[in-house]
Amino acid sequence: MDIKxxxxxxxxxxxxxxxxxxxxxHEILQSESISHELIVVDDGSKDKTREIIRTLxxxxxxxxLIERDNERGLATALIRGYNQARGLxxxxxxxxxxxxxxxxxxxxxxxxxxxxxxxIGSRYVQGARFEGKPLLNKLASLTGQWLIKILLGLKIKxxxxxxxxxxxxxxxxxxxxxxxDGNIMITEIAYLAEKNNFKFKEIPILYIExxxxxxxxxxxKETVKFFKNIRRIKNSx
Numbered sequence: 636m637d638i639k640x641x642x643x644x645x646x647x648x649x650x651x652x653x654x655x656x657x658x659x660x661h662e663i664l665q666s667e668s669i670s671h672e673l674i675v676v677d678d679g680s681k682d683k684t685r686e687i688i689r690t691l692x693x694x695x696x697x698x699x700l701i702e703r704d705n706e707r708g709l710a711t712a713l714i715r716g717y718n719q720a721r722g723l724x725x726x727x728x729x730x731x732x733x734x735x736x737x738x739x740x741x742x743x744x745x746x747x748x749x750x751x752x753x754x755i756g757s758r759y760v761q762g763a764r765f766e767g768k769p770l771l772n773k774l775a776s777l778t779g780q781w782l783i784k785i786l787l788g789l790k791i792k793x794x795x796x797x798x799x800x801x802x803x804x805x806x807x808x809x810x811x812x813x814x815x816d817g818n819i820m821i822t823e824i825a826y827l828a829e830k831n832n833f834k835f836k837e838i839p840i841l842y843i844e845x846x847x848x849x850x851x852x853x854x855x856k857e858t859v860k861f862f863k864n865i866r867r868i869k870n871s872x
Contacts, residue, residue: 640664640671640743640800641722645712649730650682654691660728660736661695667740674720675730676701676712709797710815717806726800734798738840742800745836752805752833755791755825756798762839786865787826791835794822798840805833814867823868 642660646653657673664671675688677700685702692698701715717725724746728734734756742754757763759780765773776795783794795818809827813820829835 638670638672638722640669640724640726640739641716641720642671642673642739643713643716643720643725643727644673644675644730645709645716645727646675646677646680646684646730647707648680648682648684650680650684650687652731653684654687656730656732656736657688657691657695657698660739661697663736663739667743669740669743672697672699672720672722674699674701674716676703676716678707678712679704708815709818710813710820713797713820714810714813714815717810720803723803724800725803725806728798733843735841735843738798738838739800741838745838746800746802749836750834751836753801753825753828753835754799755793755835755837756796756840757793757837758796758840758842759792760837760839764839764841765844766841767844783822787822787868789826789829791825791829792837794825795819796842797821801828801833805831808833814864816864819864819868823864826868 644656653675657675660673661671675698677685677688685700688698688700692700699719701719703712703715706712713727716727724743726739726742728736738756742756745751745754758765759777779795780793783789805828808831809824812827813823
C-alpha cells in the first residue's frame with residue numbers, strides 16, 4: 636500500500652511525551668484514513684524513550700525508530716528522517732506536545748485539494764495562539780521572525796516552526812542545497828522552497844510551550860549559529 640504521509644519526530648529524552656504523542660497521532664491519522672508512517676529519529680536518549688517506542692511498535696506497525704548514538708542535532712535528524720521517508724507528503728513535528736497533531740488532517744486536505752506545496756502550522760497568523768510561553772521568550776521569537784523577514788526577504792510569517800507538511804518533490808529539489816548546522820535549517824527549508832517557486836499556506840495553530848521535560852536548546856549557541864548561517868542561506872538557491 637502506498638503511504639500518503641511520513642511524519643518525522645526527532646527525540647532526545649522524551650519519555651514523558653513520546654508514547655502519548657505517537658499513539659494520539661496514529662489514532663488521528665487512522666480515523667481520517669490517512670496512510671502514514673511515524674519516523675522517530677532518536678539521538679541517544681538516556682531515559683526510556685527508546686524502550687517506550689519499541690513497546691509501541693508491537694501494536695502500531697506504522698512506527699519506525701531510527702537510533703543515532705553518535706550524531707546529535709535537529710537539523711541532521713530531520714535530514715535522516717526525510718531521506719528515509721516513503722510518503723507522498725513529508726512532515727515534521729516536535730516530540731514535546733508543543734504541536735498538537737489534530738491539525739495534520741487539515742494540512743493533508745489542503746495539499747490534496749489546493750494548488751499548494753507547503754503547509755506550515757503557524758504561530759503568527761490571525762487565529763494562532765501561544766500558551767505557556769513567557770512574554771520575553773515570545774518577544775524574542777517575534778524579533779527573530781522579524782530579522783528573518785528583513786534579512787532573507789521571506790513572505791512567510793512563521794519560518795522557524797517545525798510543524799509542517801510538504802510534497803516529497805519539494806524535498807528532492809532542495810535537499811542537496813541545505814546547510815545542516817543548527818535549527819536555522821528549518822528556516823532554510825522554507826527559504827529554498829520559496830525561492831524555487833513552491834506555493835505556501837500557513838494555518839493558525841495553538842502553540843503550547845514544552846509541557847514535560849526541559850528544553851535542549853542553548854539560546855546563545857543557536858543565536859551564534861543563526862548569524863553564522865544567514866549568509867550561507869542567502870547564497871542558496
